[in-house]
Amino acid sequence: MNGIIEVENLSFGYTPQSTILKALSFEVPPGQFVAIAGPNGAGKTTLLNLLCGLLKPKAGSIRIDTADVESYSAKELAKRMAVVRQEFVPVFDFSVAEVVSMARTPYLGTFGFESSTDKDVIAEALAMTDTERFASRPLAQLSGGERQRVFIARALAQDTPILLLDEPTSFLDMKHQVGIYDLLKKMQLDKGKTIVAITHDINLAVQYCDNVLLLASDGGYSHGPVEEVLNAELIEKVFAVKTFSGKAGKSRFFLPRGKFARDTGRTAPQTNES
Template identity: 65%
Template sequence: MSGIIHVQNLSFGYTTKSLVLKDISFSVPSGGFLAIAGPNGAGKSTLLNLICGALTPRSGTIIIDAAPIESYSTRTLAAKVAVVRQESVPIFGFSVVETVLMARTPYFGTAGFESQADREIVQDALELTDTAGFASRPLTSLSSGERQRVFIARALAQNSPILLLDEPTSFLDLKHQVGIYDLLKAAQFGKGKTIVAVTHDINLACQYCDQALLLGTDGLSRHGPVSEVLSTEQIENVFGVEIFAGRIGQEGFFMPLGKLAKDRARIEAKTGNS
């Protein structure tokens, strides 16, 4: 048994009849960066919710830092695993710094206030995510990219060795997408965080992640180094699209081309296929 996250024969289904995840096994070494990819409905977010304890497996085991996940309380698990979910906006106008400070809630004194140490942790997280400049602004006044950084800051302020992210770049433009991944990579190298990100962006996963877990709607999974798992053949199989692959330096990139894509029509005209 190796790895800070160790998943063995995990199965889960929301109803008793069908399974979303079937017999999944993988492990993430401490300080690793795992991308979880796959088509919609393959159970990526479900798997994330299982690893953070929000759902209970039907069968199989999840081991976090050498202890089974059931042995953690909500509080002790939050000290190991922090989660960044998709776009959550609070209904009240909390400011950036108030939001990030909430990560320290379990450590507040009895009177409900933070210590100096908590404040320093929050300051660190704000600086690392480049959000200190607008710390006093309300979350609602920020752009999606800025808000996503704030939630990453909040997760970092939990000071947990493991960071889980659910599609961290889904609503972001190109600059903010690489911005978020640079930030995660910096947290991986600088702070030794183990990062697991659910993503639709296979190309960014190739550029930034060490390992990939490709989930299919058939309930099967493929796990291994990014370069092995994210191959043209596997991606075509799992996603059911035709892929045109290329290479930038060491890493590959993948471009899906649909029936009516312009280049697709040209390629077909040239080769005479119909």
């Protein structure tokens, strides 16, 4: 194997009896953009927390850069892998620039102050994510889309080969969703970053990602290139929802259709169709 992330026979459960992830094996070659998809509760965030060493596997192994993830100190791991998480509760009023500058923590000495190199990296990250306009504003005053870009800027300033993201586009409107994925794609193409993103948006994954890891609720999974893995039957099975799939240009797209959706047959009695 020669992946920058190698997962072998990974099993995990939060209690001794339960298992969410069962004998999961996959690898991510350097420079690949991978989507992790699957229904709620399938273990996507759990897998992300295993990858970044927050949780310990019950069985199996995770290797980052050929070494076991648990063999890294927090500092060494932070130089290899940056994480953008979903939840954020601001406690104190840090400004955007201060938040992004914290990415340099693993590189600072004891009485740590940012060197001019650190400052260049921070400035570049702010510029790439188009966040320098509000660099001196407190984080709490930003909109959801702006704040997400700030955390991506922080992940970029961490200057790691690997980027892990937990639903980077949830709560964002269409323009910002595409904006985030364009930015990630640019990082992959220009900087050769390996990107692993959890997403609920299959259609964005189809358009931007190379591979997909589709986790099912029963512990099963499918892994491979998006065009091969993602098809209507599999999605209907994994998400337990009827879908309509079609083609837009080269990409396939999927639309979920519920029982009461307009084209599925049943309509609410008071609907007045003209």
